[in-house]
Amino acid sequence: MPGQSFGQFLPVHEIRSAITIYFNGQATPACAGETVxxxxxxxxxxxxxxxxxxxxxxxxxxxxxxxxxxLWLPNGRRIRACMTAVEPGMTVASRPPLGHEQ
Ligand code: FES
Structure with a gap:
């Protein structure tokens, strides 16, 4: 959120239609329509x-x-975060889930 971000991307406008996704188990605010x-x-x-x-x-x-x-989805499928739109409650991880290691 503006003023609280320590990431590499900064929003250029107020975030509307806020949703939550989960990255490595951490709740992460997202804006409907943006990429992961x-x-x-x-x-x-x-x-x-x-x-x-x-x-x-x-x-x-x-x-x-x-x-x-x-990034990995819980079902073991990989996504390209730059080409995938967020969805409410979406869970993504840096590493494959157990049973889907490569
Ligand atoms: S940053 Fe997503 S494919 Fe290159």
Missing amino acids: IAAVLRSHGYLGFSEFDGAPRAGFCLMGACQDCS
């Missing part, structure tokens, strides 16, 4: 961590080409 990456980066500042050096990842292209924004 916008909501997650605004509140958390990262999507996951590099498998090489553990550095935080935050997506790269923001247009569906690099897949650096991959």
Whole structure:
């Protein structure tokens, strides 16, 4: 929210139609119609961590080409956070759920 964000994205207007999604188990405010990456980066500042050096990842292209924004749904399906719109109550995670590790 304006004035309270410590993420990488900042809203340029008041957030309307507020909903809640869950990122790594944490309630995360989102705005109906925005992408998952916008909501997650605004509140958390990262999507996951590099498998090489553990550095935080935050997506790269923001247009569906690099897949650096991959997140997992509870059913084990991967989504590209920059190409997926938030839905009320949506749950996403940086790591695959148990039983869906790759
Ligand atoms: S940030 Fe590149 S595919 Fe989403």
